[in-house]
Amino acid sequence: MQTGVSMLERFAAWLGKTPLSAFVAGQAWVVPTVQTVHILAISVVVAGVVILHLRVLGVIEQGQPIGDLARRFVMPSVAAIGVLLLTGLLMIAGEPDRALFRSVFWIKMSLLAIAMAATALMLRGLRASPAWGDAQAAPPLLYKGLAAGLLVVWAVIMIAGRWIGYAEGWPGSPS
Amino acid sequence: MSPVIAWLQATPLSSLIRESDWLFPAIECLHVIAFVTVVGSISVVDLRLMGLASKSRPIGELVDELLPITWTAFAVAACAGLLLFVSKPVTYTQNFFFLGKMALLVLAAANMGVFHAVVQKAIATAPAQAPPPLIARASGAASLALWIAIVAFGRWIGFTTLG
Numbered sequence: 375m376q377t378g379v380s381m382l383e384r385f386a387a388w389l390g391k392t393p394l395s396a397f398v399a400g401q402a403w404v405v406p407t408v409q410t411v412h413i414l415a416i417s418v419v420v421a422g423v424v425i426l427h428l429r430v431l432g433v434i435e436q437g438q439p440i441g442d443l444a445r446r447f448v449m450p451s452v453a454a455i456g457v458l459l460l461t462g463l464l465m466i467a468g469e470p471d472r473a474l475f476r477s478v479f480w481i482k483m484s485l486l487a488i489a490m491a492a493t494a495l496m497l498r499g500l501r502a503s504p505a506w507g508d509a510q511a512a513p514p515l516l517y518k519g520l521a522a523g524l525l526v527v528w529a530v531i532m533i534a535g536r537w538i539g540y541a542e543g544w545p546g547s548p549s
Numbered sequence: 550m551s552p553v554i555a556w557l558q559a560t561p562l563s564s565l566i567r568e569s570d571w572l573f574p575a576i577e578c579l580h581v582i583a584f585v586t587v588v589g590s591i592s593v594v595d596l597r598l599m600g601l602a603s604k605s606r607p608i609g610e611l612v613d614e615l616l617p618i619t620w621t622a623f624a625v626a627a628c629a630g631l632l633l634f635v636s637k638p639v640t641y642t643q644n645f646f647f648l649g650k651m652a653l654l655v656l657a658a659a660n661m662g663v664f665h666a667v668v669q670k671a672i673a674t675a676p677a678q679a680p681p682p683l684i685a686r687a688s689g690a691a692s693l694a695l696w697i698a699i700v701a702f703g704r705w706i707g708f709t710t711l712g
Binding site: 402405406407409410413414416417418419420421422424425428434435437446529532533536537539540 | 574577578581582585586588589590592593602603610614615617618697700701704705707708
């Protein structure tokens with residue numbers, strides 16, 4: 375654990391000396407612009423997540439087979455997560471000590487990995503069920519539960535993201 | 550400074566949110582989650598109006614399915630936003646990006662009013678499979694541009710009201 379933290383400190387120190395870091399930190403407009411793009415990308419993910427999961431739960435779009443909605447919304451959400459990773463990296467580059475030494479950042483990243491894996495499993499299970507192509511067929515209860523849980527997890531990911539700006543760094547860390 | 554703003558800043562609710570360590574960030578989280586839901590759901594409708602996505606779905610159907618989500622989320626975002634405003638009304642009413650964001654919200658509301666009053670009728674009479682009429686594409690593009698600008702102005706408020 376201790377070596378992990380010192381590796382992280384070396385990485386943060388190195389990142390802070392890169393031209394990318396100088397660019398992000400150098401002009402006042404870069405960080406708010408990157409954050410705006412980050413939030414717009416979140417909107418894209420949230421649109422896909424909310425529409426797909428509320429459909430699995432039977433709240434909206436009940437005339438549409440789940441497969442049709444997945445075909446429309448999964449790829450834009452995945453692309454938006456790519457944009458989120460890129461803009462997130464830019465924010466870390468601009469201020470390497472801010473996120474890396476706060477537990478809430480690592481909680482957010484772990485939840486993101488869990489949410490993506492659980493969504494992939496849910497989609498695989500739904501693809502094998504009649505509800506994928508038939509709007510009249512109810513999705514298995516397991517996936518309804520998973521959809522409800524994932525809506526909560528995505529909300530927690532957003533809260534954790536906002537909390538990076540407010541949380542305290544680890545004791546003794548550079549932040 | 551308007552007496553109303555000074556009075557608002559002196560209310561117990563204002564000092565409660567302003568002086569708490571966690572209330573402002575907590576309300577801000579709610580505000581962010583709600584407004585990304587607004588922007589996300591409305592942009593699906595906007596892209597359909599522009600003829601760029603969801604082309605197999607009739608516009609009216611998509612509006613009926615998604616606008617309740619947009620409106621619910623908007624109500625939450627507006628309430629949370631109001632509480633954020635109440636915490637520092639003097640600062641916000643002197644902030645260019647806050648005033649700009651409010652002006653853009655008025656324009657977005659006007660655009661939505663025009664959509665319901667005029668554009669939906671034009672869509673109803675147009676053939677379903679044809680590309681959306683020009684007025685529908687313009688309405689969708691205006692909405693998308695306004696919401697992107699609202700997000701940008703909102704983010705800039707945070708950078709210009711520090712301390």
